[in-house]
Amino acid sequence: QKEVEQDPGPLSVPEGAIVSLNCTYSNSAFQYFMWYRQYSRKGPELLMYTYSSGNKEDGRFTAQVDKSSKYISLFIRDSQPSDSATYLCAMSAKRGSTLGRLYFGRGTQLTVWP
């Protein structure tokens, strides 16, 4: 079993839709959770960062962490064609041999059509 599972999609939605992206994980030591957006042929861009459980909102984006279920989500409201990209979840434990390592999901490819 991979440490981080993420449905690769592809996910295709109309403009204005609410998008839900999810990851599950198996390592209960993970405490730091990140979402990156990666446009085609570009480097990943940090979107959201959360620590431990709870919600965090930034404009149209909301990140949720449920540590009891080992489940994280990213919601995009009022999706735009410019949101079309691959979304990668990443997490870290900051402990011993895992220090400095990010554990990535496979990425979900999202297309928002006008």
Next chain:
Amino acid sequence: DTEVTQTPKHLVMGMTNKKSLKCEQHMGHRAMYWYKQKAKKPPELMFVYSYEKLSINESVPSRFSPECPNSSLLNLHLHALQPEDSALYLCASSQDLSAAGEGETQYFGPGTRLLVL
């Protein structure tokens, strides 16, 4: 400013060539990383530098040789690569390996797209 820059953007090299990739950040970060990313895959960690010292080498073949000349610069020297080494090479930086909170997060550069013929 959360910018990490990488040069060149594209590189084509033969299997006998020697080339170098460069990465620079001016955020005062003390941890820097090299990743390799294949199409439709997440980034794979190659090397981590902390305070200009190599902290992690993920059993990368010796044809890849990292170098951290100072706290702002990171190089990746390439020699005798194979066609399967063709990929997007990403550099990233973070505040410090032991930083708590948002200091944990890694900021990525745009990458160098490498093609080995």
